[in-house]
Amino acid sequence: MPPAPPPVTSEGRISRFELRWAIIACCAISAIMVALIYAALVEHMAPPSSVETVDPQTLHLSAEFTEANLGTSVDADGQITSRIVATQFTFDPRCILLPANRPVTLRFASPDVIHGILVTGTNVNTMIVPGYVSQVHTIFTHPGDLLMPCHEFCGLGHSEMIATVRVVPPEDFKPDGQGRARCDAR
Amino acid sequence: MPSDDELARVLAEVPRGALALTGLAVSLLLVAWFLIYVFVFIPRGTVN
Numbered sequence: 001m002p003p004a005p006p007p008v009t010s011e012g013r014i015s016r017f018e019l020r021w022a023i024i025a026c027c028a029i030s031a032i033m034v035a036l037i038y039a040a041l042v043e044h045m046a047p048p049s050s051v052e053t054v055d056p057q058t059l060h061l062s063a064e065f066t067e068a069n070l071g072t073s074v075d076a077d078g079q080i081t082s083r084i085v086a087t088q089f090t091f092d093p094r095c096i097l098l099p100a101n102r103p104v105t106l107r108f109a110s111p112d113v114i115h116g117i118l119v120t121g122t123n124v125n126t127m128i129v130p131g132y133v134s135q136v137h138t139i140f141t142h143p144g145d146l147l148m149p150c151h152e153f154c155g156l157g158h159s160e161m162i163a164t165v166r167v168v169p170p171e172d173f174k175p176d177g178q179g180r181a182r183c184d185a186r
Numbered sequence: 187m188p189s190d191d192e193l194a195r196v197l198a199e200v201p202r203g204a205l206a207l208t209g210l211a212v213s214l215l216l217v218a219w220f221l222i223y224v225f226v227f228i229p230r231g232t233v234n
Binding site for chain 1: 220
């Protein structure tokens with residue numbers, strides 16, 4: 001006569017339950033990882049990760065972020081770049097003009113404290129840390145005025161620190177002879 | 187003082203309740219995460 005199987009103890013039941021729950025948790029984590037990998041490889045979505053330093057004390061004197069160079073410009077190769085200085089408590093310029101459905105690059109720098117921006121209705125979202133250039137590549141799909149507030153508390157005037165991203169249809173995006181495009185020039 | 191049999195019977199029931207509670211909580215969290223991923227994050231477009 002074969003020996004009787006050992007009785008199932010409550011410890012045994014709980015161990016089995018924990019093992020099953022661990023498998024469910026691993027499946028949930030795997031599903032989220034697959035979704036993130038899909039976004040990164042197929043949709044080309046990733047956190048902005050450019051590490052580029054700039055001297056915050058000479059920001060307005062350096063070549064890139066001088067006043068005349070701020071705003072949207074179109075390079076000779078067609079690359080559209082917008083340069084914005086975030087400072088207590090405003091953005092310079094306070095409105096940037098960009099075309100819809102074309103790749104654009106946003107470059108931000110701060111001469112004073114840590115700021116941050118997001119563009120409403122899009123995935124554009126980055127910190128702006130003094131000493132670094134924050135760079136975001138994106139494509140705006142819908143024309144319209146999008147708000148771009150500072151989302152990092154930067155002082156008493158933080159709530160007033162807001163700018164506009166004016167996205168226009170590509171046929172209405174007409175840079176001037178120097179390749180500059182401004183909201184007030186339309 | 188419950189007997190060992192009574193204790194074993196209660197402990198046998200405990201994982202089912204825990205599974206129902208954690209299963210519901212984690213399911214709701216996952217559903218909310220994927221709804222935001224599919225209907226908000228992906229349509230908002232590329233950024234890198």
